[in-house]
Amino acid sequence: MKAEYVNPVFKAVTDVFKAMLDIEVSRGATGAVAGGNQEVDIRINVKGDVSGSILFQFPQDTTLNIVQIMSGMELKELDDFVTSAMGEISNIISGNAASYLSQLNYHCDIMPPQIAVADAVVSAHFSHKTLSIPLHTNIGDLNICISLDEMK
């Protein structure tokens, strides 16, 4: 997978977190990204000049903090309201990433988010197919797995 797909995704995450939440995002340390017993996994499939998927892994604590900032309400569990809000944020980030990719002349469409709640703690993994980017914010960590191939 080409490393040049990473920057548009990272830029989209930092821009959206800053604009919507007033939160700065930085690259985190490689390894486990923890925060609570569960995590929200959101997969967005990408089709076009580059195809594959972007997987957003938000640990429970990070998720609750994000939705709390948006809703102004105290939240305790990863219910449908919370995971749906995270699905939309991931959708917005992916839309922005697709727009940045199109500026590099890779035109692609994003599919609707597939949302799941998992018990496992997020663990960053690397392979030749998937690039995992652990990210850090002052309201918790998150992980993004990018798995995109050029189809042109």
Next chain:
Amino acid sequence: MIWKEKYKIGIPTIDKQHEELFNRVADFVQAIRQEGRWEEKIEKVKDTMVFLQEYVVTHFNYEEQYQQALGYPDCEEHHNIHEAFKADIQSAAKEFADAGYHEQAVQILAGRLLAWLINHVVAADQKMAQYVTEQGLEI
């Protein structure tokens, strides 16, 4: 309360409409998430769906007329975003009515609506306000 001063774009009429929109969405979110029987919350869901289909359309029309009057270059793109949102709300309203206002479907829409609204105001609407400032146009 979900409205924040930082969401203001500096165009008073639009800011006022946004604040009203955020307040109504906040009321809706609070109503569907508080303790109590779901059946008692359905009226609030119905009211909100009507509000979203009426007030939001009025607000979108105002924004679009404002953009046309300014000669805003991203007018069409902004219009398309509004149209997609209107279609989404219309289809959700129909789905809710047909299926009997199931709680899960309403909670899912509420989460999506909250994130969509915040992003639209801080991204697309801020972009329009930035254009007004850059061009030195009168608000």
